[in-house]
Amino acid sequence: xxxxxxxxxxxxxxxxxxxxxxxxxxxxxxxxxxxxxxxxxxxxxxxxxxxxxxxxxxxxxxxxxxxxxx
Amino acid sequence: xxxxxxxxxxxxxxxxxxxxxxxxxxxxxxxxxxxxxxxxxxxxxxxxxxxxxxxxxxxxxxxxxxxxxxxxxxxxxxxxxxxxxxxxxxxxxxxxxxxxxxxxxxxxxxxxxxxxxxxxxxxxxxxxxxxxxxxxxxxxxxxxxxxxxxxxxxxxxxxxxxxxxxxxxxxxxxxxxxxxxxxxxxxxxxxxxxxxxxxxxxxxxxxxxxxxxxxxxxxxxxxxxxxxxxxxxxxxxxxxxxxxxxxxxxxxxxxxxxxxxxxxxxxxxxxxxxxxxxxxxxxxx
Numbered sequence: 081x082x083x084x085x086x087x088x089x090x091x092x093x094x095x096x097x098x099x100x101x102x103x104x105x106x107x108x109x110x111x112x113x114x115x116x117x118x119x120x121x122x123x124x125x126x127x128x129x130x131x132x133x134x135x136x137x138x139x140x141x142x143x144x145x146x147x148x149x150x
Numbered sequence: 151x152x153x154x155x156x157x158x159x160x161x162x163x164x165x166x167x168x169x170x171x172x173x174x175x176x177x178x179x180x181x182x183x184x185x186x187x188x189x190x191x192x193x194x195x196x197x198x199x200x201x202x203x204x205x206x207x208x209x210x211x212x213x214x215x216x217x218x219x220x221x222x223x224x225x226x227x228x229x230x231x232x233x234x235x236x237x238x239x240x241x242x243x244x245x246x247x248x249x250x251x252x253x254x255x256x257x258x259x260x261x262x263x264x265x266x267x268x269x270x271x272x273x274x275x276x277x278x279x280x281x282x283x284x285x286x287x288x289x290x291x292x293x294x295x296x297x298x299x300x301x302x303x304x305x306x307x308x309x310x311x312x313x314x315x316x317x318x319x320x321x322x323x324x325x326x327x328x329x330x331x332x333x334x335x336x337x338x339x340x341x342x343x344x345x346x347x348x349x350x351x352x353x354x355x356x357x358x359x360x361x362x363x364x365x366x367x368x369x370x371x372x373x374x375x376x377x378x379x380x381x382x383x384x385x386x387x388x389x390x391x392x393x394x395x396x397x398x399x400x401x402x403x404x405x406x407x408x409x410x411x412x413x414x415x416x417x418x419x420x421x422x423x424x425x426x427x428x429x430x431x432x433x434x435x
Binding site: 120121123124125127131133134136137138139141142143145146147148150 | 194195198199201202203205206209212213216217219220223224255256259260262263266267269270273274276277301302303304
């Protein structure tokens with residue numbers, strides 16, 4: 081059982097070789113439905129753009145700081 | 151029956167088994183996508199070494215190079231995600247084909263986000279040096295957990311990373327092994343270049359004199375290329391080990407290790423024509 085709960089064999093559904101109870105299956109279904117969540121993708125995409133700019137800025141800052149010590 | 155804890159040799163053994171299964175073409179994909187990033191980083195550091203205290207006056211040029219490295223980082227992250235996915239197929243006993251290239255947008259976006267967060271932490275703390283190996287470890291774990299992101303979110307990838315970082319002993323063991331591996335690869339690459347130079351000296355009409363100056367430790371660019379080369383050469387093993395580790399941690403929680411063991415046992419029995427040998431050992435040895 082994925083959630084380690086004790087459930088009889090009749091109540092468990094085997095999927096991809098793993099036994100799931102009703103709650104776990106519902107959770108997986110919700111996750112599968114949410115896979116095409118564009119809002120989440122846009123938020124993460126925006127965060128990536130900001131982080132990319134921050135990475136470049138920090139790379140220059142760290143580089144210049146360390147180069148000054150040489 | 152009780153299961154033993156994860157061990158470093160176990161993870162390395164399985165990683166060694168997976169690499170040949172996915173080597174063609176996925177190690178090539180990983181190398182090709184990682185090279186631009188490593189070359190851009192090496193070029194960036196070479197400029198810094200050349201400029202020294204004057205580096206602050208060349209901020210625009212360095213910023214452009216840093217941006218280029220950032221774009222190369224996206225390509226390298228994609229290559230890492232594809233390689234980890236291919237290793238996942240290899241671990242389940244199937245041959246990774248084109249399916250390994252089909253990354254779920256949510257999984258890749260979440261991984262890229264997590265990798266960039268780690269990159270920001272890396273550059274913010276690079277002066278400390280002590281954190282660098284741990285961030286390299288987290289970077290590999292972030293790549294290895296990338297197929298587990300079912301939806302794009304800001305906290306989900308971090309939670310996934312923390313969930314798989316509990317076996318500190320094994321992770322530190324892997325880190326130590328690969329740190330030694332990096333050193334050995336670096337030395338081997340150096341001697342490979344020197345050997346090539348020595349061989350070139352035997353070619354009539356070829357003067358290895360100018361290369362003698364370039365291919366020595368006094369040349370920072372050569373040292374940077376050796377470091378970049380050692381990292382690129384070791385990266386497939388590093389990522390495969392991280393993927394195996396994540397796979398083992400996850401499968402032990404879900405019982406998938408037992409299912410895989412039974413599958414291997416069945417395959418072993420099916421190969422009846424071969425002379426009888428010892429079957430696969432159970433995961434709870």
